[in-house]
Amino acid sequence: MVSVTYIEANGASHVVAVPDGENLMRGALDNGIDGIVGECGGGLACATCHCYVDDAWADRLPMPEPIEGEMLECASAPLKATSRLSCQIVVGPALDGLVVHLPETQF
Numbered sequence: 001m002v003s004v005t006y007i008e009a010n011g012a013s014h015v016v017a018v019p020d021g022e023n024l025m026r027g028a029l030d031n032g033i034d035g036i037v038g039e040c041g042g043g044l045a046c047a048t049c050h051c052y053v054d055d056a057w058a059d060r061l062p063m064p065e066p067i068e069g070e071m072l073e074c075a076s077a078p079l080k081a082t083s084r085l086s087c088q089i090v091v092g093p094a095l096d097g098l099v100v101h102l103p104e105t106q107f
């Protein structure tokens with residue numbers, strides 16, 4: 001298990017355990033965290049799993065595939081340099097303690 005902190009746009013913070021090999025979108029849904037929708041189930045077809053990786057972690061994640069960047073353009077909330085699709089971030093020991101921020105809206 002990996003500890004992940006999700007911080008909602010309203011400041012509410014949730015520290016949850018996400019299983020190794022699971023993605024951040026599923027980790028949010030399985031823990032009832034508002035702010036991640038994951039409408040397409042992780043199929044890179046919706047961008048409703050948009051999140052902002054905390055600045056302290058931004059350089060520690062693998063680079064996104066080009067298709068993730070293309071799909072991010074469909075996100076409703078403004079994009080930042082740290083924007084990612086949470087369904088494409090798979091956690092493991094190297095990401096223990098990861099912090100992500102959630103946008104105000106996914107639609």
Ligand code: FES
Binds near residue numbers: 043085087
């Ligand atoms: S859940 Fe649809 S792109 Fe991530």
